[in-house]
Amino acid sequence: MESRNTQLAVGFFVIIGVLALLFLGLQAANTSVVTNGETYKLYAKFDNIGGLKERSPVKVGGVVVGRVSKISLSGDYYEPLVEMTISQEYSEFSDTTSVSILTSGILGEQYIGLNPGFIDDTVEMLKDGDQIYDTKSALVLEDLIGQFLFSQGKD
Amino acid sequence: MLDRVAALGRTTLNTIAGAGAAFFMLMRALVGKPTLRKSWPLLMQQMYSVGVLSLVIIVVSGLFIGMVLGLQGYTILVDFGAEQSLGPMVALSLLRELGPVVTALLFAGRAGSALTAEIGLMKATEQLSSLEMMGVDPLRRVISPRFWAGFYSMPILALVFSAVGIYGGYLVGVRWLGVDDGAFWSVMQSNVEWGQDIVNGIIKSLVFAFVVTWIALYKGYSCTPTSVGISRATTSTVVTASLAVLGLDFVLTALMFG
Numbered sequence: 001m002e003s004r005n006t007q008l009a010v011g012f013f014v015i016i017g018v019l020a021l022l023f024l025g026l027q028a029a030n031t032s033v034v035t036n037g038e039t040y041k042l043y044a045k046f047d048n049i050g051g052l053k054e055r056s057p058v059k060v061g062g063v064v065v066g067r068v069s070k071i072s073l074s075g076d077y078y079e080p081l082v083e084m085t086i087s088q089e090y091s092e093f094s095d096t097t098s099v100s101i102l103t104s105g106i107l108g109e110q111y112i113g114l115n116p117g118f119i120d121d122t123v124e125m126l127k128d129g130d131q132i133y134d135t136k137s138a139l140v141l142e143d144l145i146g147q148f149l150f151s152q153g154k155d
Numbered sequence: 156m157l158d159r160v161a162a163l164g165r166t167t168l169n170t171i172a173g174a175g176a177a178f179f180m181l182m183r184a185l186v187g188k189p190t191l192r193k194s195w196p197l198l199m200q201q202m203y204s205v206g207v208l209s210l211v212i213i214v215v216s217g218l219f220i221g222m223v224l225g226l227q228g229y230t231i232l233v234d235f236g237a238e239q240s241l242g243p244m245v246a247l248s249l250l251r252e253l254g255p256v257v258t259a260l261l262f263a264g265r266a267g268s269a270l271t272a273e274i275g276l277m278k279a280t281e282q283l284s285s286l287e288m289m290g291v292d293p294l295r296r297v298i299s300p301r302f303w304a305g306f307y308s309m310p311i312l313a314l315v316f317s318a319v320g321i322y323g324g325y326l327v328g329v330r331w332l333g334v335d336d337g338a339f340w341s342v343m344q345s346n347v348e349w350g351q352d353i354v355n356g357i358i359k360s361l362v363f364a365f366v367v368t369w370i371a372l373y374k375g376y377s378c379t380p381t382s383v384g385i386s387r388a389t390t391s392t393v394v395t396a397s398l399a400v401l402g403l404d405f406v407l408t409a410l411m412f413g
Contacts, residue, residue, distance in 0.1 A: 017311030
């Protein structure tokens with residue numbers, strides 16, 4: 001009989017462990033990981049990526065559609081090339097789409113904002129491995145201050 | 156001078172021999188035909204004494220550590236107007252570091268020392284020799300179920316620790332200090348990731364479970380069979396296991412998050 005009680009206690013112990021795992025998995029972690037299913041890759045060149053990091057989100061109007069998967073320098077002029085992994089769910093971006101590096105809040109993380117372009121008969125859709133040419137670099141605070149001071153000086 | 160060198164050599168040889176003996180003890184205890192029917196009740200018994208009985212200390216310390224994290228984090232974050240970040244701060248520090256590490260330290264103190272003392276006393280009272288006389292392998296009968304019990308119990312305990320700790324942080328942060336309820340959880344969810352944080356935490360606690368249980372069992376198995384020897388072995392278990400956990404934690408953190 002004592003052995004049965006022991007087994008009961010161990011059973012409850014394991015159940016508590018599973019419940020803790022469920023709590024952590026469902027309540028504490030993000031379960032809707034966008035880039036877990038089918039994905040495709042897009043590329044974009046910037047002059048300056050600021051504080052963008054690998055795994056930074058890619059958003060359309062604030063909705064996460066993918067993540068930055070790789071940042072490297074490319075070409076003869078060493079321009080930053082950003083590889084974005086986008087969920088296959090959002091595969092209908094036209095090649096007039098533009099990308100910019102934005103900041104959430106004043107001190108927040110930087111992320112990539114995709115602005116879907118217009119669609120008509122003459123534009124093609126972006127495919128896996130395509131590059132987006134219409135890019136806007138990150139705002140660097142020092143440059144802004146420099147421009148501000150420069151423009152003040154002219155008056 | 157030469158005596159010193161000889162002493163150094165002796166210490167080195169003893170350390171290496173000890174590591175080798177510990178390795179062979181573990182191998183002999185684990186490798187071999189599994190006898191599930193016989194070993195299942197033994198495993199249950201050990202899971203009970205190692206895991207279930209450690210639950211109280213884990214839950215209580217997890218709750219308090221989570222509450223302290225919530226309180227300390229709030230007082231600092233509120234200066235920057237970033238008290239919404241309290242959720243991820245509490246959750247990440249628990250899942251990545253404090254959950255596995257503090258559980259392993261508590262486990263070494265609570266269960267590891269008990270394992271060492273139990274096996275040491277078995278050796279001192281020649282129960283292990285008696286088992287061998289009866290044709291029962293003490294490694295399979297005594298060491299193996301205790302090892303697996305520790306190995307399975309500690310990750311469960313670490314998960315419980317983290318979950319309770321996050322709830323403690325929620326109690327202090329949201330219920331007492333008035334951080335917004337929705338922001339607490341949603342910012343936490345956007346920052347905590349299943350693979351990066353939770354799975355890595357579980358891997359950490361599996362490694363710690365392996366090391367702590369192994370050290371505890373070996374120290375008991377190899378102790379000098381006297382009352383002094385047992386007390387030394389018990390102390391040595393807690394010290395060695397704690398140091399090993401903290402050292403390994405740095406290595407694992409560097410590998411996982413570096």
